[in-house]
Structures are given as C-alpha cells and as structure tokens.
Amino acid sequence: MLPFYASPFVYSNHPHYKTTIVPPVDTQLFLPHHPPTTRHEGVPEMGRSPCCDETGLKKGPWTPEEDQKLTDYIHRNGHGSWRALPKLAGLNRCGKSCRLRWTNYLRPDIKRGKFTEEEEQIIINLHQVLGNKWSAIATHLPGRTDNEIKNFWNTHLRKKLLQMGIDPVTHRPRTDHLNLLANLPQLLAATNFMSNPMNSTPWDNNPLGLQTDAAQLAKFQLLNNILQVLSTSPSPPPVPMEALNLMGSQPLPTNQQLYEYLRGVNPVNLSQNIPSTFPNLDFHQPNIDHHIVRPDIVGNSKAFENVDSNGNFNQLSAFQTENNSLPALVSDLPEFSTVKKMENRYNQNNIDMSNPSSTSTTFEAWGDLMDDEAVGDSYNWRDIIDQATSPSWPIS
DNA sequence: AATTGCGTCAACCGCCTAGGA
DNA sequence: TTCCTAGGCGGTTGACGCAAT
Numbered sequence: 001m002l003p004f005y006a007s008p009f010v011y012s013n014h015p016h017y018k019t020t021i022v023p024p025v026d027t028q029l030f031l032p033h034h035p036p037t038t039r040h041e042g043v044p045e046m047g048r049s050p051c052c053d054e055t056g057l058k059k060g061p062w063t064p065e066e067d068q069k070l071t072d073y074i075h076r077n078g079h080g081s082w083r084a085l086p087k088l089a090g091l092n093r094c095g096k097s098c099r100l101r102w103t104n105y106l107r108p109d110i111k112r113g114k115f116t117e118e119e120e121q122i123i124i125n126l127h128q129v130l131g132n133k134w135s136a137i138a139t140h141l142p143g144r145t146d147n148e149i150k151n152f153w154n155t156h157l158r159k160k161l162l163q164m165g166i167d168p169v170t171h172r173p174r175t176d177h178l179n180l181l182a183n184l185p186q187l188l189a190a191t192n193f194m195s196n197p198m199n200s201t202p203w204d205n206n207p208l209g210l211q212t213d214a215a216q217l218a219k220f221q222l223l224n225n226i227l228q229v230l231s232t233s234p235s236p237p238p239v240p241m242e243a244l245n246l247m248g249s250q251p252l253p254t255n256q257q258l259y260e261y262l263r264g265v266n267p268v269n270l271s272q273n274i275p276s277t278f279p280n281l282d283f284h285q286p287n288i289d290h291h292i293v294r295p296d297i298v299g300n301s302k303a304f305e306n307v308d309s310n311g312n313f314n315q316l317s318a319f320q321t322e323n324n325s326l327p328a329l330v331s332d333l334p335e336f337s338t339v340k341k342m343e344n345r346y347n348q349n350n351i352d353m354s355n356p357s358s359t360s361t362t363f364e365a366w367g368d369l370m371d372d373e374a375v376g377d378s379y380n381w382r383d384i385i386d387q388a389t390s391p392s393w394p395i396s
Numbered sequence: 397a398a399t400t401g402c403g404t405c406a407a408c409c410g411c412c413t414a415g416g417a
Numbered sequence: 418t419t420c421c422t423a424g425g426c427g428g429t430t431g432a433c434g435c436a437a438t
Contacts, residue, residue, distance in 0.1 A: 059408070061432080083423065099424075100407065135426060150427075151405050 058092045062101050066091060070098055071106055104147045111143025115152055123149060124157060128171040 062070075073089035079102065080088075082095035091098060104110075115123070119141055126137045134146035134153075141149065153168075161168040 061406070081423075095423080096409095096425095097407075103425095104406075132427065146426075147406075154428095155404060 056092070057086075057094050057097075059097070062105075066093070067101070067106055070101060074102060074106075100147075104145045107145075109143055110145060115144075115156075119144070120157065123153065124161075124171075127153065127157075127168075131169075 058066075069089050069091055070085075073085065073091075077088070079085055079099070082099040085091075085095055085098050086093045089098070093101075122140060123137060126140060130136050132150075134150045138144055138146040138149050158168045161171070162174070165174050166172065167174045
C-alpha cells in the first residue's frame with residue numbers, strides 16, 4: 001500500500017497546489033505517536049516569545065518545498081521541540097504552524113478521502129456523548145484528525161441533523177418555533193411514509209421492529225412540534241389537516257395521561273407512569289435537558305470516558321438519569337440511535353432494509369406502549385390537538 | 397463570459413493545561 | 418507554591434473551486 005503522499009491526490013487534489021510532489025520517504029519511520037518531546041532544545045530558557053507573534057514568519061498555505069523540508073527533517077530527527085524545529089529544518093514558520101501541518105496533513109498515517117457511513121455514525125454517536133471534543137472523537141477514528149472531523153461535522157453532519165429536525169448540539173428535537181414549523185413538511189412526509197403499510201416490513205423480515213419505531217418516533221416528533229408551537233404561541237397557527245389525520249389514525253394508550261399532562265391537570269403522573277424507555281417529549285419544558293449529561297454542558301468529563309472504539313459508551317456509567325425523567329430522544333447506543341433510524345427513514349429513496357443490524361429495546365417498549373389498545377383510552381391524537389387548539393386550552 | 401453565492405477545508409488565533417524550573 | 422513555557426485544543430477565517438444565474 002502506498003503512503004498517502006505517494007498518491008497525486010495529496011497535492012493535485014488540493015486547491016493550494018498545482019503541482020505533484022512525491023517525497024520519497026520511508027513511512028515506517030513515522031509512527032502515529034512520537035515519544036515525549038525533549039524541551040528546551042535550542043530554545044532560550046528565559047523570556048516568553050510566543051511563536052506566532054514573531055515577525056517575518058511566513059503564514060498561509062504551505063508550499064510543496066516547505067512540506068518536503070518539514071517531512072525530511074522529521075524523517076531524520078523526529079519533531080522534537082516544535083518550537084525549535086522550524087529553525088533547525090530551515091523553515092520560516094512558527095512551530096505551531098509546523099506541528100499543525102504535520103499532524104493534520106503530512107503525517108503518514110492520515111487516512112484521506114471521504115468519511116464512510118460507519119465513521120459518520122461513530123462521529124454522531126461520539127458527539128452526542130462528548131460534544132465538541134474533536135480530539136477525543138478523533139482518537140476513535142484511526143487516521144482521521146480532529147481538524148478533519150471538526151470540518152466534516154460543521155459542513156456535513158451538522159446540517160444533516162438540522163434537516164432532520166435534530167438539534168446538533170443536544171442531539172434532541174429542535175424546539176424553536178420557526179424550525180418546528182419548517183420541519184412539519186418533512187415530518188409529515190416521514191410519518192406518511194412510515195405509516196404506509198406498503199412501506200412497512202413484515203415482522204419476519206424485520207424482527208427488530210425498526211419500521212414501527214421510526215413511524216412512532218416521527219409521530220411523536222410531529223406531535224411534539226405541533227404542541228410546542230400551540231402551547232407557547234399567543235395565537236397558534238392552524239395545524240395542517242394532514243397532520244391531524246395522521247395523528248388521529250392511531251389511538252394511543254397514554255393519551256389520557258398526555259391529555260391531562262398537557263392540560264396541566266396531572267403533570268407529575270405522566271413521567272411517573274411512563275416507562276423509563278419512553279421517548280422524551282419535552283412538551284413545555286423544552287430547554288430542560290435532564291437526561292443526557294455531557295461534559296461540555298455540565299463540565300464533568302469523568303463520566304464520559306467509557307467509550308469504546310465504535311463510539312459506544314457504557315450506558316450505566318455515562319448516563320445519569322433521574323428517576324422521573326425520560327431518556328433522551330436520541331438513544332445512546334449506535335444501534336439504537338434515533339438519528340440513524342430517522343436518517344434511514346427520511347431518505348425515502350435510499351432505504352436499506354437489507355442490513356437490520358440493529359436491535360430494539362428502547363423502541364420496542366415504546367412501540368408496545370403505542371400499540372397497546374387495551375387500555376381503553378377514549379382520546380386520540382386528534383382529540384388532543386383539538387383540545388389544544390380550542391380557546392379554552394389551558395397551556396398558552 | 398462574467399458574476400455571484402455557496403461549500404469545503406487548510407490554516408490561523410487565542411485560550412487552556414500540564415509540567416518543569 | 419509560583420511562574421513560565423510548549424504543546425494541545427476548539428473556534429474561526431479566508432482562499433479556492435464550482436455550480437447557478
């Protein structure tokens with residue numbers, strides 16, 4: 001296998017390079033992790049001289065010649081002190097710039113090319129747990145740099161989640177009104193699609209119940225969005241009839257609870273009675289995230305160190321769930337990932353049921369709850385929304 | 397053909413932290 | 418214990434390519 005820079009991709013595919021340079025370097029000498037650097041190597045001990053403040057140092061894109069100088073030097077000597085390296089290597093750059101260039105581009109173990117779906121999922125899962133800890137995320141993706149992952153998140157994944165109605169920061173449904181309303185068409189489409197028997201998979205072929213889960217999820221998301229708008233707007237906008245029809249088509253066993261909860265009659269019982277696996281609805285406490293405790297939110301990184309190489313994390317150690325709280329809509333494990341399920345079902349043209357690698361626990365319980373019609377609840381979705389849209393609706 | 401807008405991503409900036417003196 | 422530095426990290430910028438107009 002050729003070293004990455006032996007491919008013309010390195011320079012010819014880069015906007016800053018118009019030429020192709022193939023440095024003849026033995027890649028085996030470049031190990032992913034260098035031994036600890038020796039400090040004060042050729043650096044004056046006293047007096048601070050920030051590397052980037054020095055005048056006369058070159059900035060901006062690196063030339064192939066500079067790359068070769070840096071590569072050759074590290075090949076011969078290792079990087080040692082980054083601060084001393086530029087002078088020793090004959091580069092008119094600051095040490096930071098050299099280190100960045102090496103770690104993000106010249107390092108031989110860097111994997112180039114597009115992110116795979118698996119990598120994408122790992123990033124999403126890890127980001128859900130770790131937040132913007134790009135370097136931590138990068139340690140689980142061999143060959144990928146934190147900078148690359150950060151860029152990929154900001155340019156691809158973030159937008160992807162937003163389009164799915166998921167807040168890329170909290171990994172939970174978005175709660176701002178404009179976006180809630182903007183997402184209604186997408187949610188309607190998703191709900192429509194997943195509610196259609198033609199699009200569902202027989203249980204024998206879909207033992208994981210993913211279709212049901214995703215359909216119910218879409219309905220909850222849709223209802224959640226509608227209710228959030230209704231409950232906080234002085235003059236609620238009309239709810240699309242299509243949404244009412246969709247919701248009204250399936251009576252739910254917990255509608256009484258939902259109804260009472262939404263009316264403020266019995267706000268405590270809902271969370272107590274609903275199983276812990278019930279998806280979070282966040283009705284009128286949209287900004288209270290009491291389910292996922294992430295280090296960038298609470299400043300406690302200790303609880304999030306138990307992440308395996310696939311981006312999975314130990315549910316017991318990583319989550320702190322209150323007794324009465326509901327789990328986040330986005331599940332913790334990759335195979336349960338709501339994002340993944342939504343993603344799979346949103347893209348109607350690219351549905352792949354051939355790889356049912358998931359198992360369902362959270363959503364099975366949820367699905368059971370949704371499908372159990374023996375409770376005798378006389379309310380259905382339409383009732384709830386009708387009540388919510390009536391002038392006497394108590395939540396406003 | 398020229399212009400504009402957008403997406404991408406390498407590189408920089410500034411802050412933080414570990415660790416040596 | 419305090420000071421200082423190098424290295425590391427996350428946020429941001431801006432150059433570039435490309436598609437749309």
